[in-house]
Amino acid sequence: MNKEPLSIALVGNPNTGKSTIFNALTGLRQKIANYPGITVERKVGTTIIGGVLHKVIDLPGAYSLNYKKLDERIAYETLIGSYEHEEVPDLVLVVVDSSNLDRNLYLASQVMDLGIPVMLVLNMTDVAEGKGIKINPDLISSSLGIPVVAISAKNKTEIEKLKGEISNFDLSKPEALKWNPDDSLKEAMDLLINDWIKLHTDIPDRAQAIEALRLISEGDFKDAFYTFEDEGKGRATIRKAQQIIEQGGGNPMAAEVLLRYNFIGESTSEAATHSAQSEVSITDRIDAFVTHKVAGPVIFTLVLLFMFQAIFSWATPFMDMIDLLFVEGGNWVANTLPDGMLNDLLVDGVIAGLGGVVIFLPQILFLFFFIYILEGTGYMARAAFVMDGFMTKVGLHGRSVVPLMSGFACAIPGIMATRTIENWRDRIITIMVLPFMACSARLPVYALMIAAFIPSTTVLGIFTLQGITFFGLYIFGIVMAVFAAVVMKRIFPTGQQTPFIMELPAYKMPKWSVVFQNTAERGKVFITEAGKIIVAISIVLWFLASFPKTEMPQVVQSESTEYDSSFDITENPESYQLRHSFAGRFGKMIEPVIEPLGFDWKIGIGLITSFAAREVMVGTLNTIYSIEEEDGESSTLKEKLINDVNPETGKPVYSIATAISLMIFFALAMQCMSTIAIVKRETNSWKWPTAMFVYMTALAYISSFIAFQIGSNL
C-alpha cells in the first residue's frame, strides 16, 4: 500500500485518453476531445486513493521524447524535472491506446529509460475489442517488466481498478535500456554521454541516455531546453558517435527506432492478437467523402455556414426571452425600490449593463455546442488535412485550422492551441492573424447591430438577410486573416517548411455528457467573467454618466444660445444631463477622432470601454441609453438605438452605414487585453503583441472610415 502522497504524471500519445483519466481521478474538467493535441499545458489536480491524497499531473500528448513542438517539450521537461523547478514525478502512468499498441509503446519504452517508476495503462480496451484485438496484460507486463492495467476510461469501475493498482504498486523502477541497444549504438551513446553531455551540459542524469539518442538521430542539438557550452566540440562528438554506428553497418537516423520497434514487436506478438480485419470500416467510408480533394473543402464550408446560420436563428427566441426578463426585471426593481441614487444605479447601471450582455448567452452556448460536437467526432483532424494545401499557400499550415476554429469561440484558447504547430514561423503567423476570427465576444455587437439595422428579409427560401450578414461578418474575419497571413508570409523569411503529418483519429460519437457539461461550463465562464468586468464598468460608467448633476435651463432665453449652443428645446432633461456629465464631456472631446467613422460620442465611450473586452460595448451602450431614458419608460436596447436622434442635426444617430462601419471596426480592431497578455506570454516578448495591436487597430480605423464614407454617400 502506498501511504505516502505521490505525484503522478499522465503521459502518452496524443488522443489516448489522458485527460479523460485525469478528470476521472481528480473530478476536474480538463478539456477532452477527439483530436490529437487538445491538452497543450500542464494541469495539476489531486485524487484520494486509500485515504492518501496524491497529486495528479495531466500532460500534453507526445509521440516520443524527441520533442519538436512546445506541447511535447512540456511533457518531456516535466518528466525529467526540468519544468519550472518542479520535482520529478514519483510515478508515471503511460496511457496507451490499446487498439494501436505497438505504436503507442514506442513512447512507453522511452519513458522506461528515464529511471522513474512506470505503470502502463492500456486504455480504450472497448475500442480494441470492437476491432477484434485481444490483449493479455500479464504477458505484456512480464515482457516489459512493468505493471500493466487494462481499462476503459469511460467506465467508472475500471477507474477504481486503476486506483487499486496505483495503491498496490511497489514503485520499483523499470530496467533501463531493456530494448537492448546493439553494441555500436551503445558505444556511440557512451561516447556522447561521457565526452560531451556530462562535461558540457546541465542535462539531469536520468535524461542523458535519451538525449544522447536524440542527438545521434537528429545530428544536431537544436531546440535544446538545457544550457550547454562548447558547441563545436558537441557537433564533432555527435558526428563521431554517428560514425561509430555507420561503421557498424547501421543508419544513425534509424538505429534507435528500429531496435525499439523490434523489442516492442517481440513483447506484444504473443500478448496482442488480431482477429481477421473487417474490410471497409465506417471510418473508411466517411473519410473517402470528407477528405475528398473537392468535396472536402466544400463540406467544411457548409459545416461552417450551417453552424453560423444556426447560431443566429436558433438562438433568437431564447434571446428575446432573456431580453424581456431583464427589461421586466429592471422595471420591477425601478418600481419597487424607493426613487433615488440606489434605484438609478441598480436599474440603469448594473441591470442594464448586465442585461445587455447576458442576452447573448444562448448564441454563445450554441457556438460552443457545435464546436464541441465537431471536436468530439474526430472531424476536426480531417478539416485540418483537407485545408492544408490552401493554408500552406497563404502562409499558414494545416495545423493552423484547429487553433483558428477555436478562435471563433475565443482567441485565447486558440493562441494556446498553436503550441501544436511545429514551425515557429507558421506558429507566429497563426497567432498574429488569429484575432481576426470572429470570437464570441464580438457576437453581441454584431447581433445587436444586425437585429436593429439589417432588414429580416428572407433570401433563397431558407436564409435570412440577417443570417447572411452575420455569416458575412464571419467570412470577413476569415478573409482578413488570410489576407494578413499572405502579407506576413512575404515579410517573414521562409525557413525550412514543415510538411503536414497528422494522425487521424477514428470517428467517435461525441460523448454527450461531456459536450453538455463543457458547453454549460463555457456559458458559466462567459457570464461570470464578462459579468464581473461589466458590473464594475457599469457602476463606474453610471457614476461618470450621472454626475455632475446639471439642471437643464428652464426657459429658453435668447442668451441661452450663447450659453449653450447645442441646447435644444426638444431634448429631454435626462439627455441634457448626460451630455453634460463627465462621460458626456469626455465623449464629446474624443468625438472628432471617431466622427469620420460615423460614430457619435456615445459609441465612442462604448469603444473605449470595449478595449477592456469587446462584449462590454453592449453593456456600456445599454447603461448610457438607460440613463438617458426618461424615467418610467423602459425599452430594449435595440429600440433605443433605432430611436436615437442626434439633437444637433435632428437625424437618427445610427444609419446602416454607421452600423456597418461599427461592425467592421469590431471585426478588425485589437480590443482585448487578455489576448494581448496571452500573446506576450506565448511569444515571450512585447514585440508581437505591440505589433498586433497597432496593425489591427490601424486597419480597423482605415476600413471603417472607408466603409462609412462610401456608405453614407450612396
Added chain:
Amino acid sequence: MHPLSIGKEGEEVVVRCLDCHCDDVCRLNELGCVEGARGRIISNQKSVILQVGEARLAIASTLAKTILVSPQ
C-alpha cells in the same frame, strides 16, 4: 519501389525508405511509419492517407513524394 505519392488507393505497401529531411523522418518514425512497416493506402489525392498498423496518417504531398514504398 515507388514513391508513396504515386501509389494507388487500396494498395497494400511496405515502407522501404524515408528519403526526407531528418526531422520528418523522426516524425514519421514515432508515428509508426518506419522502414519495413506494412500499410494500406486509404486515399491518394496528392496528399495521402496511409493506414499503418492501427494508425491512420494524413501525409502532405511533398512528404509523400519522399517516402518510398513497395507492394506487399
